[in-house]
Amino acid sequence: MSEPVSGTVGVAVVGAGFMGGVHAAVLTEDPRARVRWIVDLDERAGGQLAAQMDARATTRLSEALADDEVRLVVVSTPVTTHHPVALEAIAAGRHVLVEKPLVMRPDHARELVAAAKAKGVLLGFGGNFVHAPKFRRAKELVADRTALGTLHAVRVVYRTSGPDSEWPRNRALAGGGACTDIGWHAIELCSWLLGEPRIEAVTAATQNITGVGDVEEQGVMLLHFEGGAVGQCDVSWLCPGGEQLTVEVLGTEGRVSVDFWQGMGITAFTTNKFAEVWEPNQGWAFPEWEWIRNSGYVQQDRSFVDAIVNGEPLGRAADSAIPIVSALDAVYRSAAEGRKIEIHD
Numbered sequence: 433m434s435e436p437v438s439g440t441v442g443v444a445v446v447g448a449g450f451m452g453g454v455h456a457a458v459l460t461e462d463p464r465a466r467v468r469w470i471v472d473l474d475e476r477a478g479g480q481l482a483a484q485m486d487a488r489a490t491t492r493l494s495e496a497l498a499d500d501e502v503r504l505v506v507v508s509t510p511v512t513t514h515h516p517v518a519l520e521a522i523a524a525g526r527h528v529l530v531e532k533p534l535v536m537r538p539d540h541a542r543e544l545v546a547a548a549k550a551k552g553v554l555l556g557f558g559g560n561f562v563h564a565p566k567f568r569r570a571k572e573l574v575a576d577r578t579a580l581g582t583l584h585a586v587r588v589v590y591r592t593s594g595p596d597s598e599w600p601r602n603r604a605l606a607g608g609g610a611c612t613d614i615g616w617h618a619i620e621l622c623s624w625l626l627g628e629p630r631i632e633a634v635t636a637a638t639q640n641i642t643g644v645g646d647v648e649e650q651g652v653m654l655l656h657f658e659g660g661a662v663g664q665c666d667v668s669w670l671c672p673g674g675e676q677l678t679v680e681v682l683g684t685e686g687r688v689s690v691d692f693w694q695g696m697g698i699t700a701f702t703t704n705k706f707a708e709v710w711e712p713n714q715g716w717a718f719p720e721w722e723w724i725r726n727s728g729y730v731q732q733d734r735s736f737v738d739a740i741v742n743g744e745p746l747g748r749a750a751d752s753a754i755p756i757v758s759a760l761d762a763v764y765r766s767a768a769e770g771r772k773i774e775i776h777d
């Protein structure tokens with residue numbers, strides 16, 4: 433529980449890349465929030481986004497934290513910077529939303545959660561898909577146990593053609609590869625759809641096919657849940673032809689499947705090439721629409737501002753990220769040791 437905030441919630445966005453741009457745009461649209469600072473080590477990137485948002489730019493987080501109007505810090509920097517950046521913001525008494533993955537190490541996750549509780553600030557994490565309208569509807573259907581019976585398997589396939597920036601292929605900055613980048617979402621979706629039973633053990637295999645970078649480009653992760661259900665996450669950065677995010681939940685009496693990008697969407701065809709459509713933009717194409725809202729970013733960030741303004745707990749706080757961090761940690765140990773890893777925390 434934190435004190436309700438009167439007036440506008442001042443925001444500092446740390447990291448002016450792809451996700452920093454999404455958060456800044458979403459929060460600028462929220463009349464209760466005002467993006468005051470963009471913090472980026474790259475002066476040019478920070479300056480450009482700050483100019484678009486009518487905010488100030490700095491390369492030093494401490495400068496933004498010296499501004500008393502800043503109540504919320506959004507961390508959208510490379511993964512291994514999340515822990516120190518979030519700790520600094522929490523220590524300065526700010527609410528913090530950290531992009532996924534919260535952190536790579538379970539002890540770091542617990543440390544951040546404890547630090548936020550001790551300071552009385554809110555700590556959330558970027559798990560946008562659980563806020564996405566399509567997945568929320570799927571979860572309502574899955575929760576109908578008369579229709580579904582006993583849930584016994586969930587499968588998430590998440591494939592892209594790989595990251596746009598260079599740092600995600602560098603372990604020192606990214607922590608891990610595809611399992612960390614898109615596998616985080618897959619693990620979270622599996623667990624959330626099943627009602628977040630404890631993840632008791634993990635079995636995983638990872639591959640780097642092209643030899644580029646020092647992280648895995650794809651992986652298969654098997655999550656063994658308390659109660660017997662299994663989650664299967666199949667993630668890859670080596671998938672040309674458009675992003676795929678599909679989910680299937682199986683129960684003894686029924687099933688629910690979601691095709692996030694293509695089902696219930698627009699289907700289009702051209703003998704040439706669409707200018708404003710994501711890959712695939714030739715032949716049969718599946719043009720996206722309102723992708724920021726449909727992906728749950730708007731709902732995620734607004735629910736954080738709601739909690740700050742009303743002095744309420746977050747609907748989904750960083751505590752929910754701890755089992756995902758532990759599962760991801762077990763994924764890498766399983767892949768390295770070639771065996772099933774039990775999780776005891």
Ligand SMILES: NC(=O)c1ccc[n+]([C@@H]2O[C@H](COP(=O)([O-])OP(=O)(O)OC[C@H]3O[C@@H](n4cnc5c(N)ncnc54)[C@H](O)[C@@H]3O)[C@@H](O)[C@H]2O)c1
Pocket residue numbers: 446447448449450451452471472473474477507508509510511513531532533558559560597599613
């Ligand atoms: N939720 C999602 O859908 C989603 C999608 C993509 C990325 N992400 C996450 O968002 C975060 C950022 O990814 P991105 O794709 O926006 O990366 P990006 O490469 O587009 O941008 C990162 C920015 O951070 C800056 N930066 C690096 N270290 C910094 C530091 N210590 N302090 C301040 N600025 C720093 C860089 O100069 C760069 O401008 C990552 O944690 C990533 O996992 C989440």
